Structures are given as structure tokens and as C-alpha cells.
Amino acid sequence: MRAKRARAFTLMVLTAAGLLGCGDESDPAPRSEVTVMTFNVLCSFCSGDYDPWDERLSYFGDIFERHDPDLLGLQELTWPDEVDELLALRPGFAAVYFEGDEPGPLSFTDYPDATILYRTARFSLQERGSYWLSPTPEQAWSAGFADGQLPRLVAWARLRESETGRDLLFVTTHVDNNTPSQEKSAPLILERTEPWALQMPVLMTGDFNSQTYDPAYEILVEGADGQGFHFENAFDFAQAWSIDTNQDPVPEYDVPGRIDHIFVAGEGARWTCPQWTVDMRVYGDEDRYPSDHRAIVAELTF
Numbered sequence: 211m212r213a214k215r216a217r218a219f220t221l222m223v224l225t226a227a228g229l230l231g232c233g234d235e236s237d238p239a240p241r242s243e244v245t246v247m248t249f250n251v252l253c254s255f256c257s258g259d260y261d262p263w264d265e266r267l268s269y270f271g272d273i274f275e276r277h278d279p280d281l282l283g284l285q286e287l288t289w290p291d292e293v294d295e296l297l298a299l300r301p302g303f304a305a306v307y308f309e310g311d312e313p314g315p316l317s318f319t320d321y322p323d324a325t326i327l328y329r330t331a332r333f334s335l336q337e338r339g340s341y342w343l344s345p346t347p348e349q350a351w352s353a354g355f356a357d358g359q360l361p362r363l364v365a366w367a368r369l370r371e372s373e374t375g376r377d378l379l380f381v382t383t384h385v386d387n388n389t390p391s392q393e394k395s396a397p398l399i400l401e402r403t404e405p406w407a408l409q410m411p412v413l414m415t416g417d418f419n420s421q422t423y424d425p426a427y428e429i430l431v432e433g434a435d436g437q438g439f440h441f442e443n444a445f446d447f448a449q450a451w452s453i454d455t456n457q458d459p460v461p462e463y464d465v466p467g468r469i470d471h472i473f474v475a476g477e478g479a480r481w482t483c484p485q486w487t488v489d490m491r492v493y494g495d496e497d498r499y500p501s502d503h504r505a506i507v508a509e510l511t512f
Contacts, residue, residue: 241511242371244332246444247279248382248415248470250503251296253286260501261494263292269493269500271299276454277489277507280329281369283382283415285503287322296327303327306367308340314351314361324365324382324416333369336377340365341402343385343395355395356388364399368410378476378512379406383416385426392419392426397434403475404439411476411512414441417503422466430473441473444508448486455490457497463488463504472508485509 251270254263261269274282282300287293293305307322314321328335343362344352353359364383371378381403385395399414406412420426422443433440445451445465453463468488474481489505492498 240374242374242376243509243511244281245277245279245507245509246281246413246415246472247277247505247507248283248472249505250285250384250417250470250501251287252501252503253288254292255288259498261498265494266500267295267299270296273489273500273505274299277487277505279507280332281380281413282327284325284327285323285382285384285417287325290320290322293322293325300327302330304330304335306335306338307365308363310350312350321363323384324363326365326367326380326382328367328369328380331372333371335367336370337368338366343383343391343398347398356386356391358388359386359391362386364402378411378413381412381414385416385418385420387419392424393429396426396429400430400434400439407439407475408477411479412474414473414475415471417470419469421469441475442481444472444474444483444510445486447481448483448508450484451486453490454487457490457492461490463490470503470506472506474510476512479512482511483508484511
């Protein structure tokens with residue numbers, strides 16, 4: 211395991227230094243470029259040490275405008291009205307999230323805790339779905355991986371790129387923070403993703419509540435039992451990474467301790483990541499962050 215990490219770190223350093231190529235330039239297949247964001251926006255009623263939701267909406271709008279992602283994986287939205295408020299900040303985007311028929315234990319019918327936004331000029335929706343992070347993933351509102359676990363789910367969308375006609379799977383999730391939900395969710399996510407990855411490029415985003423040294427994270431990037439299908443973290447093969455901030459001095463960012471990730475997979479997709487960015491700008495009179503999580507952005511090609 212340590213050897214794998216060392217090799218990944220060496221590859222990242224060499225690539226960032228320009229000592230390794232990012233693909234075969236003789237490949238005649240055109241490459242697609244896509245900017246992806248994952249962001250846990252902090253629930254609207256969880257203000258605490260943060261500004262009220264209505265003020266934070268303007269902060270989100272600034273973040274979206276500056277980074278201009280084509281695909282967004284958002285977490286911790288509570289009500290469909292909040293999705294509409296975010297869509298109002300992103301004209302030309304559409305949303306995918308769980309829209310149910312029966313209310314769950316929290317009296318919700320629709321549940322945008324894991325929400326996808328996609329640019330309609332770039333992509334058309336071909337298929338959508340969800341499953342629950344539980345021993346019964348097809349049962350809506352199910353939990354059971356840990357005591358105190360809230361119902362958590364994975365939302366996915368098969369999107370077709372208008373210019374090339376290529377399909378890709380875009381996925382987002384909010385893994386519960388109660389242990390061992392993370393370790394039990396990781397194999398399920400791999401199992402459900404692998405069939406798609408055999409057919410098309412896959413982008414998996416979310417708040418995984420797993421730091422890079424946690425067992426659940428190792429399952430995601432090394433495979434169940436250390437073998438088989440697994441994800442690659444865009445950070446690990448990024449040519450460069452940066453902190454976008456308006457603070458002076460530039461704040462530190464705990465790279466190994468991050469729990470929000472952008473993963474990729476897909477047979478023959480040949481992903482590259484020219485730039486990976488974490489947004490650490492502050493807002494308002496009190497110079498507060500817009501959420502207890504930081505927006506992460508990856509510029510990717512496949």
C-alpha cells in the first residue's frame with residue numbers, strides 16, 4: 211500500500227514538473243475537455259458560524275462564475291427550492307437529484323442531498339438514477355450501514371456530449387459521516403460503478419467523509435481487497451494544483467486530510483488533469499467561508 215502511494219506521489223511530481231507526457235499526441239481521437247466541481251454547500255439551516263443561506267447564495271454565485279464548471283456535484287441541499295435557487299445562479303443548467311413518490315423518515319419526498327447540475331449546451335441527459343448507501347440500495351430512504359446514519363444516496367446521470375456524441379457517467383454522493391458507513395459504502399460504490407466504466411468515461415464526485423489515509427478511501431482508489439476495479443483521484447495526476455483565495459497570507463490547505471474528491475474511471479478514457487484547484491475565498495463583513503467545505507475544481511480531458 212505504501213509502495214502504491216509512493217509511486218502515485220512520484221508520478222504526480224514528475225507530471226507536474228513536465229517530465230512525463232499526458233498522453234499520446236499521435237492519437238487521432240479528439241479529446242474532450244470538461245471542468246468539474248464538487249462542493250458540499252452546508253445545509254441552509256446549519257448556519258452556526260457561517261452567514262445566513264440567502265447571503266451564502268451570492269457567495270456560491272461568485273464561486274460558480276469564477277470557475278465556470280460544466281458539471282457540478284453538490285451535496286447537503288435539503289429542499290428542491292434550494293436546487294431552484296442554485297439553478298437561478300447557473301442559467302443554461304439542469305439538475306438531477308432524487309425525486310421520490312413517498313416521503314422518507316424526515317418527511318421529505320424529494321431529496322437533493324446529492325445533486326447534479328450539468329450544462330445543457332454541452333450535454334443532453336440520456337438516463338438518470340440513484341441508489342442508497344445501505345444494505346438494501348434499491349430501497350428508497352434505506353440506511354443501516356452505521357448507527358445514527360441518515361439516509362444517504364448516490365445520484366447519477368448518463369450524459370451525451372453534444373459535439374462528439376460521446377456518453378459519460380457523472381455521479382455525485384454524500385457518504386454518511388458515521389463509521390463504519392464509509393467503509394461499507396465504498397465497495398458498493400465500486401460495484402455499482404464498474405459496469406458503467408467498462409462502457410464509458412466515469413466522473414465520480416462527492417463528500418466521501420474519508421480522508422486520503424482512511425480505509426474507505428483506500429478501498430476506493432485500490433479496489434476491494436486491494437485489487438480489481440478502482441478510481442483514480444484527479445488530484446493525483448494533476449499537472450498543477452493551486453489555492454484560489456483572496457486571503458493574505460494564503461491559507462494552508464490540508465491535502466491529505468481532504469474528504470471531498472473528484473474521481474475518474476473508464477476503460478480507455480485516458481484522463482488527464484491540467485489543473486486542480488481548491489477555492490478558499492472568504493466573503494462578507496466577517497470574512498467567512500461560504501461553507502464548512504471547500505469547493506474543488508478539476509479541469510479534465512478524456
